[in-house]
Amino acid sequence: MRSRHHDIADDLKRQITTGRIKPGDRLPSEVGLASQYKVSTATLRSALAVLQGEGLVEKIHGKGNFVRHRLRKIMYVGGWGTLDPWTAAEAAQHVTDRATEIEAHGHLAALMRVPNGSPLTEFLSISYQGESPHSLARIYVPRDQESSDGLGTGPSYVRTEESFAVLSPLAVEVRETISARPPTPDEASTLRINPTTAVLAITRVAADTAGRVVEAALLVFPGDRVDAVFTTHHVTGERQAQG
Template sequence: MPSLRHTIADDLRGQIFTGRLKAGERLPSEPRLAADYKVSTPTLRNALSLLQAEGLIEKIHGKGNFVRHPLRRLTYTGGRLTPDADLHVTIRTTHLRARGDLIPLLKVPSRTPLTEFLYLTHQGQRPHSLARIYVPRDLGSAQLLWRRSGVEESRDKISARRPTPEEASTLRISSTLAVLSITRVSTDTTGRVVEAALLVLPSDRAEALFVTHNTANARGQYG
């Protein structure tokens, strides 16, 4: 027994996939759609919220509901994202001092001088994903620091979560669309943390891939 909102969402989803509703296009207003489908506005809005959680539409207060442009799906592989000519990256550099979670992450004392690189990736005008990279400021030139050699080990911790309100607005995604959160900590031969990267990749446009060789670690135990 399909609920009304799912029926409506299925219909609109179909229109998006078949191209009857094109990327960037504005949907009819909510009262209009509610009348078309012969449902109340809360029910119609409920249907739209399903599509929003899937990343198919974007709601803009005061303007309307818009079909999202499908964004390129990136693969994060062993510390790097697949480069893509369509994607434009802006980097903002900030100096700050270690506090909160950064202290255990970088294994530095409180208030240690750090450099933050804020990577914001756009595809055209649309925000795609973001990353924050922290480096102890005494490690040398800030210019291409993240390309340095001397990294002996990297640990990638991957989890799924909902975006913070700031992330949701920066990336213009629904707060109900999950993100892949990747924390990568790189250490040198002495065990010192050289860099910590916090990536936020919306789940509709990113996946991570890790390749492991050597038999020793490849035996599974899925308990």
Template sequence: MATNRYAHIADDIRRQITTGSLSAGDQLPSEAVLARQYSASHVTVREAIQALENEGLILRKHGRGNFVRHTFGRIAYFADYASADTWAADNIAVDVSVRSGEVESGPRLASLLGLPMKTLLTEYVYLGHHRGSPCTLARVYVPCDVAKLDVPLTSPTTPFGEDIRVRLAEVGIEVTRTVSRVTSRLPGAEEAWALRIGTGTAVLTIERRSWDASGRVVEAALLVLPGHSSEAIYESPAPAARGLEATA
């Protein structure tokens, strides 16, 4: 038995979800009803809901209430720029929408792209959904003086903006090297809102940069995935065995 009152409430609701008493898409009783049901304060109930939201079990819909989130297999990011298969999902369909616009580079983007402050960039924002729940967020940046790309607003090849590099190649800009840097942290308020997760949910963040043959950064991406449903996979070819011969 959990010693903390909010943990006991979270344990009971978690049990109802895992046993199927509460199904994906079901709405939880209001906080007032839960407070009466568990003889607890509204603050304690809110803490329990927050804990379940951070675990990816509850989806808050502002103005509508709390719902059991549709769970899904892990979404994998393959950090192999030479491969066309840069992502995979365990038996789920991810619908991706894209919006784009021009922005000026602030300190972080200027450093990432190796450009002066206030350089004009095109920002492509990819948001992936599974059954209406956001599950991936990617922001991809291309300097405007590098290329102007025609990117479709729906049904891109991946939720991580990999089609940007394909379209760069189509206009004669070949990516010769890509580096991905993976970290984990808590989400910012804007990221938590976009992914409909709690601010206490750990996220996996991937910072990706791509260079052309001249050493110019032609694309940079900032990817954010909920930590409870994502992973990054690195794969390298085995080193060639040189100068070694089998002996009898």
């Protein structure tokens, strides 16, 4: 037997797809909708969870449930650590950053190849399409490399669209590990996605000619909002002989 919350989700979806409820519109309160459909708030929230899982509705803490603007996919260019400028510009992206001074411990110290307690600067970067968060990154830089990376030194600043998660100019070797997984509670909250939505997680470590890590980045993209492209250049026999 079909659940009542699926019927409610279908009715709201129909209103959204036909334009009766438009992108950016705030839905009535959960209590109001529950009263309208003559169900409990728990049932109503289950219906909204269906729409949130399909990317049609997002819940903004303290404000309510809103119909999502359709988010365009962007392209992450592997090996360069940047967003493709064409897709980034077309999607009207903007990026906010917050810098925090921290110390490396445990997994982070191992990732940066530094002793526990080493000083780092963490940059929390969130990209937006309009008002909707699109992707996030935590970028770690050794404190003595911060100014040379061009990432800025203030506690808060904004970078342009295609420079989101850009690599340090000192990097000569880049290692990227990619996995698909459920988001952490913090990631789901920041990106305003359903906890069951898969994310594309990229761990990127960049080193200089001496093997020193100049930057480590933990990048998270909702799986339905990004394509990751990696290009491999093979060395021909002729070029090997010339080397």
